[in-house]
Amino acid sequence: MIMALLFALIGVIAVAYAHANLAHFIAAPSGVHATRAVLIVVGAAFGYVASAYVQHDALRWLMFVAGFGAVHVPPALVLLIKRARHSPKS
Numbered sequence: 001m002i003m004a005l006l007f008a009l010i011g012v013i014a015v016a017y018a019h020a021n022l023a024h025f026i027a028a029p030s031g032v033h034a035t036r037a038v039l040i041v042v043g044a045a046f047g048y049v050a051s052a053y054v055q056h057d058a059l060r061w062l063m064f065v066a067g068f069g070a071v072h073v074p075p076a077l078v079l080l081i082k083r084a085r086h087s088p089k090s
Contacts, residue, residue, distance in 0.1 A: 004062045011069010014076040015043075021079045027089040035075075043071040 019036060026032045050067030054060040 001059065001062075004059065004066055007066040008062050008069065011066050011072065014069050014072040018072045018076040018079060021083070022075075025079060025082050025087065025089055039072060039075065043068040046071050 018039065022035055023029075023032050026035060047064040047067035050070075051060045051064040054063050
């Protein structure tokens with residue numbers, strides 16, 4: 001339970017950071033919208049699969065949030081690296 005809570009917390013932070021900073025590094029507004037849509041759809045699918053095998057309702061939602069956030073961790077790390085390197089919009 002504590003590990004699931006930790007993964008969910010990390011995931012929520014990654015989701016917030018990724019979606020807040022996408023527009024700073026993607027030039028076209030349509031690219032920002034497309035990236036957000038892909039992240040949300042894939043995150044929702046991954047969260048559904050992560051929560052499908054859990055028995056308790058509270059833990060099921062926690063696993064959904066952890067799975068949703070797990071999809072956002074790699075883009076958040078890429079955005080952190082781009083920020084550190086002062087990369088322009090692409």
